[in-house]
Amino acid sequence: MLQGVIVKAYNSYYYVQDNHKTIMCTLRGRFKKERFSLLVGDRVGYEITNEDKGVIEEILPRQSMLIRPMVANVDQVVLAFAAANPDINTVLIDRFLVLAELSNLEIVLCINKMDYADNQEVDSIIALYRNIGYTVLPLSAKTGWGLDALRDRLYDKITAFAGPSGVGKSTLLNALQPGLALATGSVSEKIGRGKHTTRYAELLPFANSGFVVDTPGFSLAEFNHLEEKHIMHCFREFHPLIEACKFSSCIHIREPQCAVKQAVADGTVSQQRYDSYQEIVLEIQANKKGLY
Numbered sequence: 001m002l003q004g005v006i007v008k009a010y011n012s013y014y015y016v017q018d019n020h021k022t023i024m025c026t027l028r029g030r031f032k033k034e035r036f037s038l039l040v041g042d043r044v045g046y047e048i049t050n051e052d053k054g055v056i057e058e059i060l061p062r063q064s065m066l067i068r069p070m071v072a073n074v075d076q077v078v079l080a081f082a083a084a085n086p087d088i089n090t091v092l093i094d095r096f097l098v099l100a101e102l103s104n105l106e107i108v109l110c111i112n113k114m115d116y117a118d119n120q121e122v123d124s125i126i127a128l129y130r131n132i133g134y135t136v137l138p139l140s141a142k143t144g145w146g147l148d149a150l151r152d153r154l155y156d157k158i159t160a161f162a163g164p165s166g167v168g169k170s171t172l173l174n175a176l177q178p179g180l181a182l183a184t185g186s187v188s189e190k191i192g193r194g195k196h197t198t199r200y201a202e203l204l205p206f207a208n209s210g211f212v213v214d215t216p217g218f219s220l221a222e223f224n225h226l227e228e229k230h231i232m233h234c235f236r237e238f239h240p241l242i243e244a245c246k247f248s249s250c251i252h253i254r255e256p257q258c259a260v261k262q263a264v265a266d267g268t269v270s271q272q273r274y275d276s277y278q279e280i281v282l283e284i285q286a287n288k289k290g291l292y
C-alpha cells in the first residue's frame with residue numbers, strides 16, 4: 001500500500017501528498033461508519049483506483065493534535081515576532097507562548113526584523129527567553145540574515161506558524177520559499193478574518209521536505225476557556241518552584257509564602273514574565289466573574 005499525508009480536505013475529498021505529487025482520494029466506507037474524523041496532517045495508506053484518484057484504506061496512528069486549527073501530527077510551533085515595528089512586547093510574546101505551551105509541541109521563537117534592532121532591549125529579551133530554555137532565532141526576512149537556522153528547523157517537520165499581525169510572517173515565508181506566503185492566504189490576508197469565511201487548515205509543502213501550516217485560529221482572545229490553575233504550567237521557569245509554595249493550591253498571586261513570588265523578589269524569575277502571568281490569571285478570574 002502507498003502512504004502519504006493529508007494536506008487538504010475539501011468536499012469529501014482528501015488530498016494526499018506522496019513525495020511530490022498530490023492524489024485526490026476518497027475514504028473507504030467503513031471509516032465513515034466509525035465516524036472517524038480524518039484531519040489534515042494525518043498519515044494514511046491508500047490505493048490508486050484509476051488514473052489519478054485514490055482510496056484511503058488505512059489511517060496511521062496520530063502523534064499529536066493541534067486544536068486551533070485542527071491539524072494532526074504537527075511537530076512544532078514557530079512563533080514570529082518583530083524586533084521593531086511593531087515594537088517587541090514581552091506581554092504579547094508570553095500570551096502566544098501560553099497558547100503554544102498548551103499544545104505540548106516544540107516551540108521556536110523567531111525575532112524578525114533584526115535589521116532594525118540596534119538596541120539592548122531586544123538583546124536582553126532574546127537572552128531572557130534563551131535562559132528559560134526556549135530556542136530563539138533572531139533573523140531578518142528582508143536581508144536574509146539568520147534564515148538558514150530557521151530553514152534547518154523546518155526540514156522534514158510539520159510546522160505551525162503563528163504570530164501577531166505585521167511582524168513579517170508572509171515576508172518570512174516568502175523569503176524561505178517564494179510563493180509559499182501567497183498560498184497561506186490568511187497569514188497575509190487582511191480581509192476575510194472575522195468575516196463569515198470558512199477556512200480549513202491546509203498543509204503547504206515546504207521546499208524538499210516538510211510542511212507549513214497557517215494558524216488563523218491561534219488568536220489571543222482564547223484564554224476564556226482556560227482555568228487559571230493551568231496557566232502556571234505554561235511558564236517553564238515556574239515548574240521547579242511550584243512544589244515549594246506553602247499552599248498546594250497556590251496560584252502565585254495573593255498567597256503568602258509563595259516560592260514563585262519569592263523568586264521574582266530574588267531576581268531569579270523575571271518581573272516581566274511574572275507580570276504577564278499575573279495579567280493572564282487576573283483576566284481569567286475577571287472573565288469568570290463576568291467583568292469582561
Ligand SMILES: Nc1nc2c(ncn2[C@@H]2O[C@H](COP(=O)(O)OP(=O)(O)OP(=O)(O)O)[C@@H](O)[C@H]2O)c(=O)[nH]1
Nearest residue numbers: 113140141142165166167168169170171187188189
Ligand atoms: N525592516 C524589515 N521589514 C520587514 C522584515 N520582514 C517584513 N518586513 C516588513 O514588515 C511589514 C509587514 O510584513 P508582512 O509580511 O505583511 O507581515 P505579516 O506578519 O504577514 O502580517 P499579517 O499579514 O498582518 O499577519 C511589511 O512592510 C514588510 O516589508 C524585515 O526583516 N525587516
Ligand SMILES: [Zn+2]
Nearest residue numbers: 245250252258
Ligand atoms: Zn506560589
